[in-house]
Amino acid sequence: MKTTISVLVENHPGVLFRIAGLFSRRGFNIDSLAVGTTENPDISRITIVVEGDEYIVEQVKKQLNKLVDVIKVSKIIPEDSVTRELVLIKVDAEPQVRSEIIHMAEIFRANIVDVSRKSMTIELTGDKNKISAFEELLKPFGIKELVRTGIIAVNRGANSIKIEEEN
Amino acid sequence: MKITGAQALIRSLELEKVKFIFGYPGGAILPVYDSLNYSKIKHILTRSEQGAAHAASGYARVSGKVGVCMATSGPGATNLVTGIATAYMDSIPIVAITGQVSTAVIGRDVFQEVDITGATAPFTKHNFLVKDADDIPRIVKEAFYIASTGRPGPVLIDLPKDVADTKIDFKYPEKVTLRGYKPNIIGHPLQISRAAEMINQCQRPVICAGGGINTSRAEQELMKLAEKGSIPVVTTLMGTGSFPTDHPLYMGMMGMHGLSSANKTITEADLIIAAGARFADRTIGKVEGFAPEAKIIHIDIDPAEIGKNIHAHTPIVGDVKQILEEIGKNVKDKKPSKWNEYIAGLKEKFIANIDNNLLNPVEFIQQLSNKTKGKAIITTEVGCHQMWTAQHYEFTKPRTFISSGGLGTMGYGLPAAIGAQIAQEDMMIINICGDGSFQMNLTEMATAVENNLSIKVVLFNNSGLGLVRQLQEFYCEKRYNQVHFGFVPDFVKIAESYGFKAMRIQKQEEILSAIDSLISEKGPFLLECIVDIDENVYPMVLNGSPINDMIGG
C-alpha cells in the first residue's frame, strides 16, 4: 500500500537529513520524496510517498512528528486531493517515428521540450497512472533517460494544510 | 556591552541555573573554558568524555535537573557519543556542548573535525550547529526546554570556535517559541474516564510502572491509585524504585530477568495499566503470548510509543503524574479480591542457594539491602550484577536505581555514581559492578577522589563477562568464547593507588562485616567480592519465549 504524506518543516539546513535519516533508521520505505518552499519562505513542504501498511504509516507520522523541525504532518486522502508529478523522458526518435511520438504526446498533452537528430525529450505532468501509461507507450521506441520529480499533492477545495500560527 | 559567544554561552547556562558542568577541554572549545574562569558554575573534570556524559546523566536522574556535559571537537565529541545514546534510550535530560572547528573550514576535514550533529541526529532529541553567535542565547534556552519537557532526552549544541569568539549583544529570551515542538501534557479527559471505567469493570488488573513514573515524579499518584483499587504493581527495569518493594501490592520487576511473580501476574491479568512504560522487547518477551487476555491502557507522554510494540485499547497521551491522579479520582474503592489473594501466593522469597563456602552475590545484595535499609542510591554497570541488583535490592524510594536500561552500556555506573553524588551530597551512593564493566571507566575513580566524593564500589569479580557467558551457555551450547579474562589486575591495588580504601572478600561469612566497613567508611571505598563465574541470573526467559515461560522461575 502506498500513502502520500505531506510534511511542513522549518526551512533549516539539516532538516532533510533528519527526515531521510529517520526513514532509513526505522526501516521505512520511501517511494518518492519531493521538497520545496511554500507560500511562507521559512517553511518547506515535503511530500513523501511511503510504502507500507497502516501500522507503518502511523509510525511514520508519529516519528516525523517527534522531530522538532517538523511542524505538521498530514496524510493525503487520494479522493480529496490533487496529486501531480512531472517527468522528463528522453526517447529514441529517428525521423521515421517522430510524428508518431508527437501524436502520442499530443494525446497526453505532453510537451516536447528538446529535439535532436536522434532523440526527443518530452515533458509530462500528471498523476501516477497517466505517467505510467505514457511511459508504457514510449517504451517500444526506446527510452534513453527518464527523470521524475516525485509526487506533490494538495487538498481539493478550500481545505488546506497550513500551520495554525499563535499570537 | 558586547560579550563573546563563549561568554554568552556561559551566561545562558547560568540563567538556566546550571551549577555543574562535567567535561573535558581541548582546542576547539578553548574560548568556552576561558569564559568559564569567570563563572560560578563548577566544572568537574572527568577522565574521559564518556565519563562526563554518564556523570551528567547520573546527575540528571537524581536531581531531576538537566545534566550538562562538555567536550572539544572531534575525538572529544565522539567520546561523548556513547553517553548521549545511553541518555537517549533512557529518556534522560542532558545538554551536551561540543566545540567545533571554525565555520570557514567546516567540511574540509581539518584537524579534529567531525560532523557531530550528523552523527548524533539519530539519538539526540534535537541538536544544533550554531552558525551565528546571536543565536546562542535562544539555542541554549531551546536546548534546555527541549531536553527537559515532554519525553526528556539529550540535546547537543555544537559551537564552532569562531562563533564562540564573535562578539554579540547579549539578550536572553523570555520564552521559547517552537512551532514544531508542543508536547502534550494533559491527558484526554474522555480517555481518562474510559480508563477508570475499565479499571472498575475488570477482575484481574495490574499496573506496569515504567521509568516514566520516576521521571515524572508520579510515585505518590501511583501509590494512591494502586491502593484505592487494590491493584497490584509490577515495575519494569527502568521503573525500579517507583513503587516500594516492601509493599503488599508489589509483585516485582517483570521482563526477561524479571521475577516469576511479576511475569505471571502480567500474563494472567485481564487489564494492564502501563504507566510511563514503553513495552520494550526485553520487558515483554515474545509479543504473541504476551498477556493474552488483557486489555491495555497505555499511558505515555510520547505518542509514538503508543501502539508501537503492543496494541493499546485505551491510549492516553500526556504526563503520567497528572493522568494517574485523574484516573485515581474516578476509580472506585476496592477491597483486595480473589485475584489479590491468588497473586500474593505467587510471591516467594528468593533464597540464594548457598551450597559451599563461596560468596553468593544474591545473598550479598540481600544483605546490602538490609544493612542500607533499601535507602542508598545504587548505580550499576551492565551484566549479571545489574540484574541481581534490580531483582534483589529492596528499593524503597524512587530514583535510587540508576542503571543503563535501554542501551545497556557497560561503564555507565561509576561515572553515573559521580553525577549522583554531586546531585545528592548526603546520600550514600553505591556502584555495583562486574569486573568487565568496571574496567571500562575505572579511571573515573580519580574524578571521585579529586572531588572528595565518597563513592562506594561493590565489585563482583568473576574474572569474566558473566552475562555474555550465560548467553553462550544457553545459545551456543557452552562454546565459551572471549568471556574469560586471561589477565585480571589486582583491583584492590588499583583502587588504593587511586586513593580509595579497598578490601577483598571471597567467603560467605565475610559478607556482613565487609558491608559494615563499606558503609561506615567515610571516604571512597571499593569492596571486591570474588564470585564464581558459574553464577547465572535466574529467572531467564529465552529469546522467542513468552515471559511466563521462565528458566529457573
Ligand SMILES: Cc1ncc(C[n+]2csc(CCOP(=O)(O)OP(=O)(O)O)c2C)c(N)n1
Ligand atoms: C559497552 C558494552 N559492550 C559490550 C556489552 C555486552 N555485554 C553485556 S553484559 C556483558 C558482560 C559484563 O561483564 P561484567 O561487567 O563483568 O558483569 P557480569 O555479567 O560478570 O556481572 C557484556 C560484554 C555491553 N552491554 N556494553
